[in-house]
Amino acid sequence: MTTPERSTAERTGIVVLVSGSGTNLQALIDAAADPAYGVRIVAVGADRAGITGLHRAAAAGIPTFVCRVQDHEDRAAWDAELARRIGDHEPAFVVSAGFMKLLGPQVLSRWVVLNTHPALLPLFPGAHAVRDALAAGATETGCTVHVVDSGVDTGPVLAQATVPVLEGDTEEALHERIKAVEHPLLVEYVGRAAREGITVTDGKASIP
Numbered sequence: 792m793t794t795p796e797r798s799t800a801e802r803t804g805i806v807v808l809v810s811g812s813g814t815n816l817q818a819l820i821d822a823a824a825d826p827a828y829g830v831r832i833v834a835v836g837a838d839r840a841g842i843t844g845l846h847r848a849a850a851a852g853i854p855t856f857v858c859r860v861q862d863h864e865d866r867a868a869w870d871a872e873l874a875r876r877i878g879d880h881e882p883a884f885v886v887s888a889g890f891m892k893l894l895g896p897q898v899l900s901r902w903v904v905l906n907t908h909p910a911l912l913p914l915f916p917g918a919h920a921v922r923d924a925l926a927a928g929a930t931e932t933g934c935t936v937h938v939v940d941s942g943v944d945t946g947p948v949l950a951q952a953t954v955p956v957l958e959g960d961t962e963e964a965l966h967e968r969i970k971a972v973e974h975p976l977l978v979e980y981v982g983r984a985a986r987e988g989i990t991v992t993d994g995k996a997s998i999p
Contacts, residue, residue, distance in 0.1 A: 802826065802829055802831040803883045803986070804831050804832075805830060805831070805884055806834045806836060806880050806882040806886070807819060807834075807836070807885075807886045807888050808835075808885065809835060809837050809890055810838055810839065810842065810844070810889055810892070811842055811844060812843045813835075813844025813889065814889075814970060816835060816889075817847050818974035818977060819977070820848075820853070822978045828982050830985045832851075832853050833854070833880040833881070835848035835853050836873070836876060837855070837858075838857070838859060838860060838891070838892050839857065844889070856879075858876050867895065867897075870894070870898060871897045873894075873895075873898055874901060877898065877901075878901070882902065883985065884903040884984060884985075884989065885904040886977075888977070889907075891918060899940065899941065903938060903996075904939040905936060905937070905949070905984065905989075906936070906937055906946070907936050907976070907977045908934065908935045908944050909966060909969045909973060910933065911931075911934075912944055912948060913944075915929075916945070917943055921966045921969065924956065924965070930955065931955055932965070933953040933972065934954070934969050935948055935950070935951045936950045936951075936976055937949055938996045940994075947995050947996035949989075950976055950979075950980050954969050
């Protein structure tokens with residue numbers, strides 16, 4: 792699966808999926824304000840209404856949509872509807888920016904989906920990565936940009952950045968320091984994927 796190379800003037804359209812406050816989304820919105828970044832956020836989707844991430848998108852004039860699991864007969868029906876809603880905007884690829892639902896085959900078979908995770912995968916996958924790192928007594932953690940597959944944070948890794956765990960760290964304090972490196976890492980690799988293309992072959996992801 793490959794996203795095509797796009798010229799900076801053309802700008803590559805992406806859909807961003809969010810579930811909460813949308814700080815990673817805001818980093819992408821800020822970066823995309825510069826035409827040279829080569830990215831246009833064509834829509835922001837969420838799995839619940841009323842979240843700050845949707846407000847951030849609306850404030851930036853970006854179309855939004857909500858696709859809730861509980862509004863569908865089962866996860867397969869939700870996945871199909873999510874794929875339809877994403878497809879309405881014809882993105883080159885999708886970014887999961889704090890989207891807290893596992894994506895299904897209808898989405899993953901159509902688009903490369905980039906995700907950011909607040910740990911050095913394969914360590915500490917799942918929804919409580921920062922808490923788990925502290926509980927394990929890790930002296931170092933960080934963040935990962937990877938391609939989503941059908942597992943829980945098991946997809947091919949594109950890039951990682953490390954963050955030291957400090958004595959007396961709380962989950963909140965450590966997470967804030969991770970965000971400080973996570974945002975620019977996500978911005979860098981989404982931009983590169985848009986400008987240069989991304990290829991996923993035999994479980995490995997690469998950007999030329």
